[in-house]
Amino acid sequence: MSETNKSFITEFVIVGFPGLDPHYYSMVSALLFIVYLAILAGNTAFLVVFATEQGLHKPMYFIILNLVLSDILFSTTTLPKIIAKYWFKAGTISFTGCFVQMFFVHYFGSANSFILLIMSIDRYVAICFPLRYPVIIKNSNVLILSITAWLVASTGCLMTVIRAYPLPYCSSNTIIHCFCDHISITTLACTDRTPYAIPALISAMVVLLVPLAFIIFSYLSIIVAVLRISSTKARVKTFSTCSGQLTIIALYYIPRIFVYMSSSVFGIKFNTDLRLTIILLYSLSPPMLNPLIYFLRTEEIKKILITRLSRLKIRAHSDH
Numbered sequence: 001m002s003e004t005n006k007s008f009i010t011e012f013v014i015v016g017f018p019g020l021d022p023h024y025y026s027m028v029s030a031l032l033f034i035v036y037l038a039i040l041a042g043n044t045a046f047l048v049v050f051a052t053e054q055g056l057h058k059p060m061y062f063i064i065l066n067l068v069l070s071d072i073l074f075s076t077t078t079l080p081k082i083i084a085k086y087w088f089k090a091g092t093i094s095f096t097g098c099f100v101q102m103f104f105v106h107y108f109g110s111a112n113s114f115i116l117l118i119m120s121i122d123r124y125v126a127i128c129f130p131l132r133y134p135v136i137i138k139n140s141n142v143l144i145l146s147i148t149a150w151l152v153a154s155t156g157c158l159m160t161v162i163r164a165y166p167l168p169y170c171s172s173n174t175i176i177h178c179f180c181d182h183i184s185i186t187t188l189a190c191t192d193r194t195p196y197a198i199p200a201l202i203s204a205m206v207v208l209l210v211p212l213a214f215i216i217f218s219y220l221s222i223i224v225a226v227l228r229i230s231s232t233k234a235r236v237k238t239f240s241t242c243s244g245q246l247t248i249i250a251l252y253y254i255p256r257i258f259v260y261m262s263s264s265v266f267g268i269k270f271n272t273d274l275r276l277t278i279i280l281l282y283s284l285s286p287p288m289l290n291p292l293i294y295f296l297r298t299e300e301i302k303k304i305l306i307t308r309l310s311r312l313k314i315r316a317h318s319d320h
Contacts, residue, residue: 009169012098012185014091015176016082019273029086035284036079042291043068046301053304059142060122064294066115066146067248071287074108077101078179078283098180099165105181106157110207112286114149116249117211118142123242124218128225156203163196164189178276212253219246244297248290255282 020028046068050056081101085091093101122142126133160182167189177184182200186193222242229235259278262268270278295301 009095009173009188011092011094011173012180012188013174014081014085014093014179015174016085016091016178017273017276018176019271025086025089029083032079032083032086035288036075036083039071039075039079039284039287042288043072046291046294049301049304056300056304057139059137059139060119062139062142062146063115063119063122066149067112067119067290070108070111070115071290073104074112075284075287077104077108082178093180095169098175098185099161102164102180102182102185103157103161105179106160106204107154109283110153110157111150112252113207113211114153115146116252117214118145118149119245120215120218120249121145123245124221127222127238127242153207156207160200160203163199167191167193167196176272176276178280208253208256215249215253244293247293247297248286251286251289252282255285 017028046064050061050065078101081091081093122137125136129136164182164186167186168191169188170190172188175184175188183197186196186200189196219242222239226235226239229238255278259275259282262270295305
């Protein structure tokens with residue numbers, strides 16, 4: 001079958017959770033709306049603190065800034081449509097719109113992976129080469145690394161979309177997912193998807209596993225460097241400087257590796273609703289929890305928050 005001019009579908013329908021009883025649509029949409037508000041509120045709070053505190057204009061916080069922007073944009077790309085599907089029964093999305101969403105879904109996920117790599121490099125240099133840190137990790141160098149991360153992340157995602165868009169879609173237009181992604185779209189194509197699925201899988205594995213390999217190397221080196229410190233107190237204090245970043249990295253990678261190992265290695269098959277729930281959890285938990293980690297696990301930001309809260313209390317007392 002020719003793969004050009006054979007797509008009779010003009011729009012897709014996002015099904016969401018196929019086994020969900022319609023009685024729970026309002027509750028699910030309200031829950032997703034609350035999650036979206038929490039993501040926007042937490043990450044916007046960091047943006048405000050970052051913008052108003054000159055002392056935070058340091059490499060580590062510029063790296064976090066990239067992660068914050070990626071989390072906000074990913075959530076804004078995915079959540080409004082599935083919320084509208086359950087709240088207003090507006091689950092349709094245009095043919096082109098679905099591919100645009102697919103690009104951004106994979107783009108922001110890929111960007112996150114590379115940003116976490118930059119984060120681990122920052123901690124690696126800070127702990128393993130502390131005297132050279134101010135020379136190696138400068139704001140200008142972080143800017144170059146960040147721009148590179150965003151550009152590299154876009155390349156694979158763009159090629160995946162370009163290869164998937166012309167496929168013949170002439171059968172079902174229902175997407176069994178909460179948003180458009182490569183697998184959910186290409187499974188609807190009226191052709192053998194293997195030639196398109198394998199390069200997409202390789203690209204996804206490279207984006208996920210190559211940064212992860214460097215991250216693991218960085219933290220193993222950090223652990224070795226920390227263990228060489230004679231003082232236990234100094235060891236704890238040094239390692240605590242990267243505990244927040246390590247938590248963020250774990251939130252991103254561990255659930256993805258678990259899902260991949262479960263299905264590919266151990267052959268565990270999740271039912272559709274459970275699989276989509278797991279995907280939503282590992283996609284939305286980091287954007288929602290990351291701001292808490294920034295504020296509670298980063299001493300500098302914590303001190304700023306305490307100072308600001310103290311000022312607000314003093315103002316409140318003075319007004320009375």
